[in-house]
Amino acid sequence: MFLGSPWTGAVFCLAVALADWRYAVYATGGAALGTGTARVLGVSRDRLDPGLEGFNSALFALCCAVLLGPARPSTALFAAAGCAVVTVLTAAAVRLLRGGSLPPLTLPYCALAVAVSVAAPAFPRVRPYPGSLAALPAPAPGPAGPHLEEAARAFLHNVSQLFFLERWYVGALLLAAVFLTDRTAGLAACAGSATGVLTAWALGAPPPLVADGTMGCNAVLVAMALCGVFLPASPATLLYALLGAATATVLTPAVTALLAPSGGHAFTWPFVLTTLGFLAAARSFPRLTGRGEARTASARRRTCRESSVPIAR
Incomplete structure (x- = not known):
């Protein structure tokens, strides 16, 4: 969640452990394996130290635990091997996106997670259960109207679903950790979550699909990325971030529908696609990047200097 604080990471691990201690083991183990692999391969410390x-x-390790079952030894071995592959994909993504000065975000995880969810049913030792991992979208029953209790659950589930968990207390603890580290990031996360809920309901999404958090979780990350992380926090970037959060919410069922027939899930693809697109576009909007004010100040200084030069010269 764009925070380089080890204390925040510790609280995140605690929040995941409250739901299932095995998930916390997979997440911390995956982080250690990915970082260790990168260190062995000689990745610079300016990427290792911030995480x-x-x-x-x-x-990715947490995804394997959720999709394949955390208790099976084959899941642990598969997740460990995948963590090394993710490190390679991260290096490739950094290299490919460097020309556009764009961050890799969760692109490496998304690419490998989709490949695993599609391929897993073909390998019984990895997933010995019948059927596919496909999750075809279908309208949920119930009236398409907002209810206070469902809105509150959705607001917190949007945060907890970033770790595949539908637990309101996990979402509350994650938000508290973000606020303790960076208040701007916490406010952006709240704004993104609220935008995801309001966008889904305004477009008539059934309350059960909104309340579980899967439709609005990407909006949280988009809002944080576009207001305070990759763009400076300002009223203009806040509006831009909320537009991005709404876009990611609409994009989520679209990505799910595209990937579901082959066994895939949306994961954080809506966040990746929306954020990369909006960051690339932001360079055309100086008011978002702060370059407009810098150019204006530079022009004023140049005008002042020119006006002080005698005409005879």
């Missing part, structure tokens, strides 16, 4: 080489592997 940039560990969060994709942590998410």
Whole structure:
């Protein structure tokens, strides 16, 4: 969640452990394996120390635990091997996106997670259960209207679903950890979650699909990324971030529908696609990047200097 604080990471591990201690083991083990692999391969410390080489592997290991079952030894071995692959994919993503000065985000995790969810049913030793991992979207029953209790659950589930958990107390603890580290990041996360809930309900999404948090979780990350992380926090970038959060919410069922027939899930693809697109576009909007004010100040200084030069010269 864009925070380089080890204390925040510790609280995140505690929040995941409250739901299932095995999930916390997978997440921390994945982070350690990804970071260790990157260190062995000689990745620079400016990427190792902030945790940039560990969060994709942590998410992948946790994804394996959720999709394949945390109690099976084959899941642990498969997740460990995948963490090494994620490290390689991270290096590739960094290299490919460097030309556009764009961050890899969770692209490496998403790519490998989709491949695993599609391929897993073909390998009985990895997933010995019948059927596919496909999750075809279907309308949920119930009236498409907002209810206070469901809105509150959705607001917190949007945060907890970033770790595949539908637990309101996990979402509350994660938000508290973000606020303790960076108040701006916490406010952006809240704004993104609220935007995801309001967008889904305004478009008529059934309350059960909104309340479980899967439709709005990507909006949380998009809002944080576009207001305070990759763009400066300002009223203009806040509006831009909320537009991105709404876009990610709409994009989530679209990505799910595209990937579900082959066994895939949306994961954080909506966040990756929306954030990369909005960051690339932001360079055309100087008011978002702060370059407009810098150019204006530079022009004023140049005008002042020119006005002080005698005409005879």
